[in-house]
Amino acid sequence: MNSFGFEIQKDNTIEYDKNDLSLAAFVLKHEPSLYNCIQCGSCSGSCPASAISSYQFRKMQLLMRRGEIKNLREDVAHCLLCGKCILVCPRGVNTRNVIRQIRIALNMN
Amino acid sequence: MISEGKKTLWNDYQKEIADDNYFYARSCIRQNFFPGAEKTFLKILKEELKKDVYDDPRHTTCTGIAYHSDVVSLETTMTVVARQFALMTERGYRNFVPSCITSFGIYTEIMELWEHHPEIEDKIRHLLFKATGREFKVPANLAHSSDIIYKYRNEIAGMSKFKLINKNTGAPLRVVEHIGCHYARMFPHKGIGGAEYPCVLSGLAETFGAEVIDYPERRACCGFGFRQYVIQANRGYSISCSKRKFESMAPYKPDLIITNCPGCPYFLDSWQYVISEMEGKTYGQKGQGIPVLTFEELSGLMMGYNPWDIGLQMHQIPVEPLLDKIGVEYQQDDKYCDAQGRTFGKPVIPEMIKIC
Numbered sequence: 001m002n003s004f005g006f007e008i009q010k011d012n013t014i015e016y017d018k019n020d021l022s023l024a025a026f027v028l029k030h031e032p033s034l035y036n037c038i039q040c041g042s043c044s045g046s047c048p049a050s051a052i053s054s055y056q057f058r059k060m061q062l063l064m065r066r067g068e069i070k071n072l073r074e075d076v077a078h079c080l081l082c083g084k085c086i087l088v089c090p091r092g093v094n095t096r097n098v099i100r101q102i103r104i105a106l107n108m109n
Numbered sequence: 110m111i112s113e114g115k116k117t118l119w120n121d122y123q124k125e126i127a128d129d130n131y132f133y134a135r136s137c138i139r140q141n142f143f144p145g146a147e148k149t150f151l152k153i154l155k156e157e158l159k160k161d162v163y164d165d166p167r168h169t170t171c172t173g174i175a176y177h178s179d180v181v182s183l184e185t186t187m188t189v190v191a192r193q194f195a196l197m198t199e200r201g202y203r204n205f206v207p208s209c210i211t212s213f214g215i216y217t218e219i220m221e222l223w224e225h226h227p228e229i230e231d232k233i234r235h236l237l238f239k240a241t242g243r244e245f246k247v248p249a250n251l252a253h254s255s256d257i258i259y260k261y262r263n264e265i266a267g268m269s270k271f272k273l274i275n276k277n278t279g280a281p282l283r284v285v286e287h288i289g290c291h292y293a294r295m296f297p298h299k300g301i302g303g304a305e306y307p308c309v310l311s312g313l314a315e316t317f318g319a320e321v322i323d324y325p326e327r328r329a330c331c332g333f334g335f336r337q338y339v340i341q342a343n344r345g346y347s348i349s350c351s352k353r354k355f356e357s358m359a360p361y362k363p364d365l366i367i368t369n370c371p372g373c374p375y376f377l378d379s380w381q382y383v384i385s386e387m388e389g390k391t392y393g394q395k396g397q398g399i400p401v402l403t404f405e406e407l408s409g410l411m412m413g414y415n416p417w418d419i420g421l422q423m424h425q426i427p428v429e430p431l432l433d434k435i436g437v438e439y440q441q442d443d444k445y446c447d448a449q450g451r452t453f454g455k456p457v458i459p460e461m462i463k464i465c
Binding site: 002003007008009011 | 344348352383
């Protein structure tokens with residue numbers, strides 16, 4: 001392929017009509033407190049795993065709810081289930097159970 | 110296209126377009142990209158519709174691209190625009206018709222600014238007089254050249270030799286349109302049909318018998334974006350934007366893209382070639398590209414003008430598949446010949462995109 005001195009960027013369009021939203025539906029059904037999330041990012045800020053990896057709870061759950069689940073298995077594998085995110089969540093989301101439900105859905109347990 | 114609902118919207122966004130006596134302002138870049146487009150517009154207006162159009166050789170760029178790239182100040186742009194108006198005034202015209210959508214946006218923006226801030230207009234009048242000794246009147250009517258063609262679309266269709274109908278199947282050709290961003294985005298009431306669903310091109314295409322497709326990214330920018338293209342390293346933003354449009358329209362298998370801006374047809378045309386060379390992907394049928402025409406070229410083609418006389422050989426994506434569908438006769442040997450029959454050189458055949 002020829003080079004023209006610039007790159008074509010990957011399209012970040014989220015195709016809600018084409019993406020698989022069944023996993024998000026499963027998680028929300030079994031942990032409905034996730035509906036209360038206001039995307040404040042306290043979970044990511046307090047996460048010891050995010051200090052040593054690219055994992056962030058807020059980003060992960062946001063992408064999951066949009067059906068962008070390509071890297072989800074790798075992401076949730078970083079979680080230590082320490083529960084600090086539950087302690088800091090101002091909306092009372094049971095974040096640890098969210099991770100657990102994702103792992104169940106992905107047969108990671 | 111489902112026009113139910115849009116018709117109500119279109120009724121709310123109609124504009125006054127002068128009937129005759131136009132002062133024409135050419136685009137600074139279009140004559141390099143598709144040099145036959147403006148000539149075709151003038152020919153249709155002067156020879157077919159018998160209108161009075163003055164094409165002044167003294168006028169200059171409106172500085173729109175430089176203004177939007179932050180190279181010149183608004184004050185400079187306003188003074189240059191004032192000079193264009195002065196040329197119009199000197200020739201006794203009051204109806205200003207720019208060929209370029211960026212220019213149309215610039216003129217609209219400045220006239221609106223002067224209406225609300227007469228002190229700025231006074232200052233520009235002073236600067237222009239000081240620099241050139243010229244005075245001017247603000248145009249009584251400002252309309253883009255696509256507005257004029259839209260206004261007379263039924264007359265043009267009545268004189269047309271062809272329709273946008275597949276001569277082999279009898280089915281309407283599938284057309285996607287792209288409106289230049291500065292046509293109605295800044296001032297929706299200055300565009301025919303408003304900003305969301307302008308009907309200036311879709312109305313023209315439907316008059317010629319086409320089926321217009323309202324594809325999801327219809328309202329996205331073509332990718333030109335001025336500074337996104339001017340710097341080479343930034344051109345990835347431009348081509349990525351165009352690619353998103355191609356990906357969006359390709360599933361509908363369009364036969365043609367029509368545009369009303371100088372930059373849009375150039376980028377929608379050329380980026381198809383570049384994407385094919387960079388990624389090996391094409392968006393038309395059988396490995397070909399999707400032909401891109403300006404509204405003047407389309408009108409000229411429908412009226413039976415020789416495709417090589419209106420500059421269709423200057424397009425990166427060959428138009429022959431479209432000509433074959435419409436039933437336009439053409440001489441392939443004349444494609445790269447000038448009016449005197451002299452060959453001006455053939456382009457290199459692309460590696461990826463099929464040319465016929």
